[in-house]
Amino acid sequence: MVSKTKKKGKTPIAKAKPTEEKHTKTAAKQETKAKTNNKTDKTMPWKITTGILAILLIAVIAMPGNENTNSNALDETAAKELAETFIQSSLLGPEVELDIDDIEENNGLYALNLTVTANGQAQKATSYLSLDGKMFFVQGMNIDEVKAQAKEVQEPVAAAPTEYPKADKPTLEVYTMSFCPYGMQANKLTAPVAEMLSSVANIEPHWVIYGTEYYAGQEETYCVGDFCSMHGKYEVEENVRQMCVWENNPDKYWDYTLYIAENCNKANLDTCWKDAADSVSVSVSTIETCATNEGLALLAAEKALNEKNGVGGSEHLRLNDMQLSMSDYRWSSEKLKTLICNSFNDAPEICGQTIDESETATAATTGSC
Secondary structure, eight states, X not given: XXXXXXXXXXXXXXXXXXEEOOOOOOOOOOOOOOOOOOOXXXXXXXXXXXXXXXXXXXXXXXXXXXXXXXXXXXXXHHHHHHHHHHIIIXXXXXXXXXXXXXXXXXXXXXXXXXXXXXXXXXXXXXXXXXXXXXXXXXXXXXHHHHHHHHHHHHSOOOOOOOOOOOBSSXXXXXXXXXXXXXXXXXXXXXXXXXXXXXXXXXXXXXXXXXXXXXXXXXXXXXXETTEEOTTOHHHHHXXXXXXXXXXXXXXXXXXXXXXXHHHOOTTTHHHHHHHHHHHTTOOHHHHHHHXXXXXHHHHHHHHHHHHHHTOOEXXXXXXXXXXXXXXXXXXXXXXXXXXXXXXXXXXXXXXXXXXXOTTTSSOOOOSOO
């Protein structure tokens, strides 16, 4: 999506320059830092022995005592006493209180449920001791649980689409610039949806219009009157022609804009737009008359709508007056159709139809932004 930035003019301007936004939706999340004003060391017991425990998490400790095999396993009382002495003297020290709440045999080891208290704070943990009292494990891992967690990381569940407002007759607004590749792609995305749903939903094209404050000193290049576009005056003029097609021949609008996207550019636009009109049986003179007599009023209405809805660039889609998340529709006409159908209070039968996306998956576009 292309968003606003100011072109450098002869006079310094306070507002930011229209620029492009990154379109890889990888949402970069900021990390927050925890704050504390307490200077007293409230470190939890296991944190006190971080160095020792970090090693124990990846290794086993040889315990003193019985060197016989597990056929001569310690009973629970002896195992508890042995573990208590080892943990207290070798890991924690006298300033930390240790309680072994209970001990039980679990999968060929003694499971020790511990409570460790330091600085008035208690923390519970489960550690393990071999039956012969020879090996001590600070922490155990349930293999099935770890494998399941690893699988979740490797196969993340797709986030559910955003919930959008519902209406008896939903309205989709599609804001674009006529020569922005992202806008052209959005129009190609929307065209088959409009063809399917225009009788039951409002699907409206709109245009991204900037003010002259973004192009001070370069109005001749980028603006028509008080209205400007990122790629230049020629784009403002084509925006107006598209507005006029929508005003006078809305059923021909999407075909007209797709022809422009596929065939026209700055160099050939003076004649190419007329070819586009002829190709869809729209009167060239009707468009010219509309542009002359109504162009500035149409531009003013679009600019006001941009400001009302916080439109910053091309493309910008709104469903029932809420901006669509790009990840919910890019670049699938079927996805966009489904979003609209889900926004009906009572979806019509036509929503059960599927859009053939073989022609809409990619768009050949000209221009740059």
